[in-house]
Amino acid sequence: MPVAAAVMLDFCGDVLQIMLPEGDPATLRRVLDAHFAPSDLLVSAQEIEVPKLFVSDMDSTMIGQECIDELADFAGLKEHVAAITERAMQGELDFASALVERVGLLAGLPEETIATCLSERIRPMEGARTLVATLKAKGCHTVLVTGGFHHFADPVAEQLGFDQVVGNRLAVSDGALTGGLVGAITDSSVKRQVLLDEAARLGESATSLATGDGANDIPMIEAATWGLAYRAKPKARSAADGWIDRGDLTSILSLFGIPRDEWVAA
Template sequence: MTLVATLIANERRPAITDAVLAEARAVLATDHQPRILHGEVAAELLVPGDAAAAPALARRLRAAFAAEPIDVAVLPGGRHRRKRLFLADMDSTMIEQECIDELADTIGLRARVSAITERAMRGEIAFEPALRERVALLRDLPLDTIDALIRERITRTPGGRILVQTLKAHGAHTCLVSGGFTLFTGPIAAMIGFDEAHATTLGVRDGRLTGTVEEPIVGKETKRATLIALRSRLGLDPAETLAVGDGANDLDMLGEAGLGVAFRAKPKVAAAARVQIEHGDLTALLYLQGYAASEFVD
C-alpha cells in the first residue's frame, strides 16, 4: 500500500515552500517528488507503507512543522480516496457563527447562552438538555429576527461553497446535518449548495418562537445515523464517506465516516479525529482527497 502525506496552509498565509517540502521528504524518508496541488498552499507526497504506519508518520510531520502554519495528514491512497458522500456540521464549521448565540445576542443573553454552548461543544455537558435550556430562553422571539440574522450576521466559512460544489461536480452527494435549527439550515444549505439538510425544528406559534424544540433533536446519535442511512441508500462503501465538524456532538459522525475531519475543533474532538485542520480553510478537505486547485468548482 502507498500512503499519501498532505501538507496544507491557508491561501492567505502560504507556507509550503521548497524548504518545507525538502524537510517533509526527509522526515518521511520518501524518494517521491512532491505533487503541488496549489502553489505554496498545498502539496502531497507518496510514502511507502501501510495504514498502520500512518498515525506515527503524521505525528512526526506535525512535530517537524509545529511552529509553522501548516496542517498535515497521512492517509491511504487508493480508489476510495475521493469520497462520494459528504456530511457537514453547520455552526462553527460551514458557517463562522453559532446561530443560537446570535439569536441570544438580540435579546441581551449572548454571554449566558454562549457559555452553555461552549460547554456542550466541548463535551462537558450533554447536548440535548443544554439545547433545551438555551432554546427556552428564546421564547417569544419574532421569526423575522432569524431572517435578519442570516442576512446581516451569518458568514460562510471560507472555502465551504467551493468544497461542496467541487464534490457535487465530481458525483458526490452532500448533506448538511446540524444540531441547530431548520430555520437556519434551509437557507444556509441553499446558499452553499448542499443536496439536503437535516436539523432540529424549533417550536413556532403566531410568528414567534415558543421556547421549545420538536423531537427528535439532531444530536450525535442522529448525525451518525444520518450518515449510515445515506451510505446505505447510495450503496457506498464506508471508505467512500467524508464528514467534518467541530463539536462533541459530531464525534460519532466523524468516527463513522471513512474520513472524519475535525475543523478548528474543540480539543476533545481534535484529539479523537483522524485529521485535524487548524490553519487551512474548508478547501483543505479537497486537498486531502487529492484535488488540485485547478479542479475546484464554484
C-alpha cells in the same frame, strides 16, 4: 515507522504526500503535528480518493458563527448562551440537555428575528461554496447535518449548494418562539446515523467524508471513511483522521488531490 516515499504533489501545489508501508495512524498524526503545526493534514490507511458522500456540521464549520449564540444576542443573552454552547462543544455538557436549556431561554423572541439574524450575522466559512460545488461536480452527495435549526440550516444549505439538510426545528406559536423544539433532537447519534444511512444508500463501496468542529461531531467523524476536524475543539480534533488548522475549507480539496484548475468557483 519507515517511509516509503515523500513527494510534493505537482498538481496540488503545496501538498506533501508521505507514504508508509506500515505504521500506526494515531502515532503518525501526533508526530506530524509536533513538527508541522499549524497544518492541514489527512492520514489515511487506504488510498485517498474523492468521497462519494460528504456530511458536514454547520455552525463554526460551514458558517463562521454559532446560530443560537447570535440569536440569543437579540434577546440580550449572548454571553450566557455562548458559555453553554462552548461547554457543549468541548464535550463538558450533554448536548441534548444543553440545547433544551438554551432554546428555553429564547422563549418569546419574535420569529422574524431569525431572518434578521440570518441577513446580518450569518456568513459562510471561507471556501465553503467552492468545496461543496467541487465535490458535487465530482459526483459526491452532500448533506448538511446540524444540531442547530432548520430556520438557519435550510437557507444556508441552499446558499452553499448542499443536496440535503438534517437539523432541529424550533417551535413557533403566534409569531414567537415558544422556547421548545418540534420533534426529536438531532444530536451526535443522529449525525452518525445520517452518515451511515446515506453511505448505505449509495452502496457498500461508497467512501465518505465528515467534517465538524465540536464534541457533538465525534461519532460522525469516527464513522466516516475520512473524518476531518475544521478549526476544531481538542476532543474533536483528536478523534479525527486529520484536521484543517491553517487554510480555509478549500484545503480539503487539496488534501483529496483535486487540482486547483478543477475547483468549481461558486
